[in-house]
Amino acid sequence: MPTVAIVGAGVAGLGAAYRLRETDAEVIVFERRESVGGRAATRRRNGCTVDVGANYCKDGDDRVARLLREELSDGLVEADGPVWTFDADGEISEGRGDDGSKWTYREGLAALGDRLRAASDAAVRTGTEVTGLARDGDRWRVETRDVGGSVDGDGDGATVRADAVVLTPPGPTTADLLADSELGDDGLRSTLVEAASAVPYRTILSVALGYGDRIEAPYYALVNADKGHDLGWVAREECKPGHVPDGESVLVVQPAPEWSRRRYDDTDDELAAAAAERAADLLDDTARERFDWAEVVRWREALPDAGADREALDRGADAGLFFAGDWVVGEGRLHAALASGLDAGDRVDADR
Structure with missing residues (x-):
């Protein structure tokens, strides 16, 4: 069974998890905060x-x-x-x-985040921060640490193996995570970091x-x-x-x-x-x-205030790395973030 790791349990991340609910993938969502939904607060x-x-x-x-x-x-x-x-x-x-x-x-x-979480049937680990990613052959190592909160399953700091990763935190946060990660291709990492960090x-x-x-x-x-x-x-x-x-x-x-x-x-x-x-x-x-x-x-x-360079972000797909969120589409609206998550779920499913 393939595993998909989703970083961030805002509506974009939960939207991606919801879209993948009827596939054969095991979906794990990591959220640093103790609650889900992001700005749906x-x-x-x-x-x-x-x-x-x-x-x-x-x-x-x-x-x-x-x-x-x-x-x-x-x-x-x-x-x-x-x-x-x-x-x-x-x-x-x-x-x-x-x-x-x-x-x-x-x-x-x-309640939108809570309902998406329940409907997705994904394992959602709140109080769990993703600290790094590393490409290991054709899979990902997702490094996490426990920062407190409620967890569906084992929330201790651990390494999770995944076939695909979806990143949904704000652009600057995503850029910092990528900068500290090992993508197996320094050119790809610099391209993705630049695209994510450029979003104002x-x-x-x-x-x-x-x-x-x-x-x-x-x-x-x-x-x-x-x-x-x-x-x-x-x-x-x-x-x-x-x-x-x-x-x-x-x-x-x-x-x-x-x-x-x-x-x-x-x-x-x-x-x-x-x-x-x-x-x-x-x-x-x-x-x-x-x-x-x-x-x-x-x-x-x-x-x-603007969207990311989609062409640059799309380069991550060949390595099983996908992106979602209002910063990806450049529209700071809840429906746009959720739609972006659904789109990312589509792309992950099509890529498998």
Whole structure:
């Protein structure tokens, strides 16, 4: 039985595992964190469910839309309301013309990762970091170390033999892993490292602000269209069924990348106060400066600003090395990452 090792249990890695579920391959997914789903992340606070990474999954890919509507549909809900825009001066305008389905789950977007994990039937080893790869004849040695967490199977640091490897971490992380690996071809390694490290990333903070009263507005969210404001995104989590108790509100405020980089190391209290002040100014509602609670999440490598050189990455296929993730396709959207994982699974299956 062939073995496929997948590095990273975000939706790209889990998508690849899902695609391989009906093959004869043994699929093992390694995830450094203790949870799966990557930026499909959810926090729970004061009776509220808040999506603090990706805010929803769009219907931008037919395969992904079908998967969510069918096999992964349990608990699926849509954010209610359109997305409006604002400019550098804080002027709010109606609509932006791309208000398709905005899916999450009643228990939060993290459920997407949990459902993919269950549907894939793969062995998922959380709390397990892949520290190196080595080409050994026509197979791979996958070196791991245990960094804690729950494990399906034996999670101790170990060497796993695999016939194919799928790499899904962000480009810079993938580049570092490749640089420390033995691919059996230094030219191939340098080509892949260069392709992965060249992908630029945005740093984004995500600040959830809880309020004891309901904010009334004709939109679900506001997005900065001209990239000239300190804030990039402000969303009303109460527009998602089951996320916020009646009569309360939660604003999910995501500052612009430059603001996020500049203030990344500020304390949570400082970030929450600053985000609330800027959101109150944008909404022209001084009451939003006073919140009941806050949750701050930092995403150092949040979204890619471009895609990798696909031709360069494709060179890895001859050695049984494949890539997936939003950085591969150059679109920082959840549906794009999942579609990329499905594509990688297709390629692994076709290559065997």
